[in-house]
Amino acid sequence: MKKELLATDFLDRATDLYGDSTGVIADDGTRYTYAEFGDRVNQLSRALVDLGVEQGDRVAVLSPNTHWFLETLYATTQLGAIQVALNYRLMPGDYEYILEDCGVDVVIADYEYAEKVQSVRSDIGADHYVGYEADRIDGEWRDYEDLLAGRSTVAVDRPDIDENDPATINYTSGTTGDPKGVVRTHRTEHYHALCVIHHMEIDDADTYLWTLPMFHCNGWGHEYAITGVGGTHVCQRDFSAERTFERIQAYDVSYLCGAPVVLNRLIEYAAENDVETTGAADVRIATGANAPPESTIRSVEDEMGWKLIHLYGLTETAPVITTSNAPAKIEKNGRIYTKNRQGFAALGVELRVVDENGEDVPRDDETMGEIVVRGNQVMDRYWNKPEQTERAFNERVEGWFHTGDIATIDEDGMVSIKDRKKDVIVSGGENISSIEVEDAIYDHPDVTKTAVIGVPHEEWQETPLALVVTKPDSDLTPADLESFLADELAGYKIPTEIEVVDDDELPETATGKIQKTQLRDRYAEE
Structure with missing residues (x-):
């Protein structure tokens, strides 16, 4: 039989099986069981309905790593509406473009960043503006907690949601043109979360520290994955090495993510301050972007005692499409060789490295070509950009997403990125x-x-x-x-x-x- 793969499945499972377990620890230390978290999600869903939000409407969120962000994601999703997560480092003009492009209906913003939207508010067609701690925001913003207060915690009646319906829109950085809205369906979100759970070894004993921005493409998988297995989210509004080590020890964090530059800051801080790098649990960290150099791998694993997992992907691919977390490959090729490259295709991903004519390059770890992929977690399309969507899926090879990354591939199918095409x-x-x-x-x-x-x-x-x-x-x-x-x-x-x-x-x-x-x-x- 076929059952729709929906992004709502993950919180449903958490509240059913792990209702009494701590699901979310807010930045200020407030703890919510999954039952309490689910109640707040239901209250917010009811508030959004009263604001007129319907299936397919866009709800934009501008926030650092907070429990509010997580609540808004699930409250929006179970209404069949679409969450648009905004990069909080952008400029007001960027928000004006993105919010107009997606046709936003409701904007929900954190007090620290709402001013950026407020300055272009007259040019945005949103019907409602809601603020996390609205009394700290200039302008007329409805307070988030006031919206929840007194509302029923009973689950809302959900519309009929198809697994191919859009669940989220995540905008690219726009460094080579206008930002593109990456449309991710319930199916792609669901499958990507399962992929993350498997390759990052996530289970209900995990405590995950949010050092990676929740709006980021890799954040999506963890918002669902940690919840679905009954793990604990530890929110941290922004990254600092000092606070990261404090929370690792205070909450016995077992898992976190960080780009290579984040790893370097953690390594430097640990070396200069002689801190304890773990609590009661062993720690593993996933990193993306460029492959970590050998010195970083040795510092993280040998000096700090953490397990390093390298992954690779893009906003358009959710992003995990390869991983270096392969004990058999490490045994064959060695730890440094394996973890110093992007790795092999993740579960359910087809991956090729092709030349300018779309032909596979030799698996000699020397000949370079572009990585193209097919997989259940690859995006559906770019929002309102059919020509760019067509080009992305058919430039060299028809029906494959073209990453723009130039790489080699070895005899085992492990890829090593050499550069972006433009770099x-x-x-x-x-x-x-x-x-x-x-x-x-x-x-x-x-x-x-x-x-x-x-x-x-x-x-x-x-x-x-x-x-x-x-x-x-x-x-x-x-x-x-x-x-x-x-x-x-x-x-x-x-x-x-x-x-x-x-x-x-x-x-x-x-x-x-x-x-x-x-x-x-x-x-x-x-």
Whole structure:
């Protein structure tokens, strides 16, 4: 028989089987059992109905990692409405574009970020504005807790929801054009959560610390996955290494996520402050973005005593489409080799690396091509962008999503990303992987962060420029680093210019990824 795969299934299971268990710990330490959490979700659903929210309507949420965010996700979902999670690092003009593009009906915002929406409110067609702690927001916002107060906790009558109905819209960063709304259905959300549960080894004994932004594509899987298995969410409004270690010990956290730059900050803090890195539970951490360099892997696993799991994906793929969490591969190839690459296809994912003609490249771990995928967790479409949707699924190979990531693949089917298509540096006809150069720079013990980009060059078309952040007490010079790289890289790959910069000169996304597009634009102008 067939049963619809719905995003509502996860909280339903949690309230049924784990109603007495602590489901959510708020940023201020308030604890909610899954039964209490479910009651608040039902109250919010009833409030949204009274505001006129119907199936298919869009409810936008602008919030850091809070219990309110989680409640809003489930309250919206069980009405058959669509949650639009907003990146809280954007500018008012970005919100104006996104909220108009999705045709928002209700905006719910945290007191810390609502001002950004308030400044463009007259240009947004939303019917209602709700604030988390509205008394701290300038302008007319209805208070979230006031909306819940006194309402029945009995479950609402749900509409008939099809698994192919949209559940969420998650906007891309828009660094190469207007942000694109990634439409994720109940089916894609459901399957992705199951995939996360399996590959991240999540069960009901887990306590998950929210260091990854809830609005982020990888956040989606964990919002459902942790809930569905009856684990505990520990909310943390924003990331700081100090608070992260405090909560790991206070709540016996067993699992968290973090981009490589987040790992570096945790490693540095632990080394400088001699903190306990675990509570009563063993800790594992999932990381994405670029593959972590060997030094990071050894620091996290050997010095901090955590298990490191590397995954790969995009907003359009939910994002998990590969994982390095493969004991048999580690036994065969070694820990560093396996965890220093994106890994093999996740459960239910078909993955290929293809050349410009759409043909598979050899599995020699040398020949580069673009990663294309098919899978149950891949997005349905881009909201209101049929031409871009068509191109994304058919550019080189018909019916496969094109990631834009350039990689090699080995005989075991493990992929290793060499660059984004737009980040490959072409110097004198030679392709240079910026990631390869960055990995070599990270091998220097004084380097804490780096970004390598291509800059225009009269003779060679473009050449590599390395921007490097060093440890506070380091006296590393560009000449020193160039000398170091001479033993690590072929001559044409060594940056022709190296600059030591301050940390805040490398712009980051909300998840700690360096925004190379901004850097390229800045240095191209210079």
